[in-house]
Amino acid sequence: MRKPIIAGNWKMHKTSSETREFIQELLNNFTGLDDVEVVVCPPFTSLEGASTLLKGSNIKLGAQNVHYEKSGAFTGEIAPDMLKDLGVDYCIIGHSERRQYFGETDETVNKKVKAVLEVGIIPIMCVGETLSERENGETESVCKRQVVEGLKGLTAEEIKKVVIAYEPVWAIGTGKSATKEDADETIGFIRKVIEEIAGKEVADAIRIQYGGSVKPENITSYMEMPQIDGALVGGASLQVKSFLEIAKF
Template sequence: MRKKIVAGNWKMNLSLEEGQSLHKTINSELEGASANCEVYHFTPSIYLTSLINEDQKVQVGAQNGHPEKSGAFTGEISMSQLKAIGTQAVLIGHSERRQLFNESDSFLKEKVDAALSEGLKVFFCCGESLEQRENGDYNTTVVNQLKNALFHLDSTDFQKIVIAYEPIWAIGTGKTASPEQANEMHQNIRKSFAHAYSKEIAEDISILYGGSCKPSNASDLLTQSDIDGGLIGGASLKAEDFLAIISTYK
């Protein structure tokens, strides 16, 4: 049975006080409730030590990490440093890192290897642009992103990955892939795993949807056959909205 996961990506938002309040509220609401899905907060790195507590319902992850263990990389934080403070997971390959910081598939591959070597859970993002969607290259684009950064892993390490499919054209634009479009892409991703590894492994990997998911469309999206949860952006910044999405799996 694949794990259902709802993960909030705060991006570069919220003050420390606001973040602490949000994190506390979500944990409090989930306390004592039967957990039908795993819940994560991916927070700005400077907030990690203030939010990490192993006894909490909400696991805490980093939005980024550098593949080198140490060295002259001013402003970067290594995977080993993230692990040392108790970070449980890390986002790799988010479209904003690819587009704004020019992170290549080969660099993301290094990040994946470094994160797994430290025992961090990897949430690997993939997705296509509007142009790639409209010209029909979307499936090839996404599968190549996965192949280039992940398919060198052996089956044991590969099963430690969570995939987040994020159609770039549906992030922060107000546009959303239809439930059918999103599910079709998730099915194609799963087929690529079956081809590269096995059908059994493909069926065990959680694939999240990450494109403008909000309370009004969460049920339609997250209950599709091959969608195992959501990587939530703007709606994760408000406790009421985030809890409403989590409740999809109540």
């Protein structure tokens, strides 16, 4: 039985004080959510404040990116240990915005996945096709490449810990969500790819989220699908009310 995971990716939103207000309000209203893992992923600057408030709660903390080296002359970058030290549990890796705007490649995704696992942080590895790739019938080949390359060199035990977020790029922030059937089919395909590289036990255990215009109005339909284990939520995770409605699907 896979525990559903609802993660809020705040992207470049909220100052430290706005984060503290949000977390406090979230904690005040956080009840009856034992069967779902809830993760908030604020910007780096808000992690410490969020971590302090979240201590002792069931809500997990995630970062949105990381560097793969342990330390060194990499101005402006953040190492896995620095996140671990702040109490970070999860790290989003390979989000399409990082692939599109910041030169993230399958190779750097793979290095980052390995680097965070090494310090005990769980990667949320994002994959998904662009609109033109979808129109060219390349959804499966793109997802397969991103999954295989992103998990290259990992043991089956390591792969089991990873969370994969399937986010069709054309559905991110556009209000155009994938149908539950399409999302379920592609996530089922990704699970088959996992089976090919790590075996059935791992494929049955690994959690795969859907992401792309998830809202309180459509979360239930995704969560009733057999292959979908949760959601990576952007816009709708920025208000406590809508985020909690999603987490309570």
